[in-house]
């Protein structure tokens with residue numbers, strides 16, 4: 001089954017995530033995105049990628065319902081590693097990737113957006129990492145990328161409280177580039193994508209390649225440890241309680257076990 005649509009116009013490839021009801025990032029969606037990017041990488045007529053979500057949200061994060069089918073901590077750690085590798089592939093992709101975020105980019109949805117080079121948001125979108133609300137932690141490099149973008153104090157606040165930022169706040173905190181009314185978001189995003197598509201692909205790719213040197217070894221150690229701990233929290237009673245509470249639409253009761 002296909003969860004992504006790709007439409008190329010004016011050298012801009014628009015990738016739409018279309019997985020009702022919330023564009024949750026199941027492993028099938030992540031694999032398909034990886035495949036689509038590999039295809040677009042070598043297509044000369046594509047200079048810029050624009051990523052958006054169909055329906056109410058950009059993406060509400062990893063597929064919480066799919067979590068109930070995974071059993072061991074090692075499997076969760078592998079799932080985290082797959083997402084981390086994919087978002088790293090996006091960050092180092094030789095063509096600019098712009099996320100156009102409306103509705104919500106939560107958990108893995110925000111981690112996906114943070115793997116993009118530019119984030120444009122609707123003013124009322126919710127952007128957050130609410131994994132602690134589920135008794136879990138982020139697993140797709142969110143613990144590493146969020147503080148790099150908003151600073152450690154704001155990142156701790158967002159992680160500890162699970163409270164999202166609005167699109168306007170995300171711009172103020174450096175998490176997003178610009179906020180627009182939801183009706184004009186895609187037009188504005190396309191306008192920026194077209195402008196970038198007119199630049200020389202070699203210089204654009206060079207800027208992206210050079211930006212990677214600002215990442216330290218500590219970042220890579222950080223995501224490795226994140227994947228290990230991601231696997232560990234899932235085997236805790238609190239992790240199971242958090243996921244169950246989400247599915248049963250009730251508040252979780254964490255016991256510290």
Ligand SMILES: C/C=C/C(=O)SCCNC(=O)CCNC(=O)[C@H](O)C(C)(C)COP(=O)(O)OP(=O)(O)OC[C@H]1O[C@@H](n2cnc3c(N)ncnc32)[C@H](O)[C@@H]1OP(=O)(O)O
Pocket residue numbers: 021022024057060061062063064065080083104106107108109130131134137138139140
């Ligand atoms: C490594 C990465 C880890 C992670 O990403 S962990 C996941 C982090 N994400 C979250 O915790 C977000 C969870 N979702 C929400 O907080 C809310 O939802 C929203 C704010 C996105 C929307 O709220 P509202 O407008 O009240 O709608 P609704 O009835 O809660 O959701 C609509 C349908 O979407 C499903 N859904 C939402 N998020 C997810 C998800 N992340 N995984 C799987 N399903 C999800 C719901 O269950 C429901 O479905 P039905 O209509 O069948 O009851």
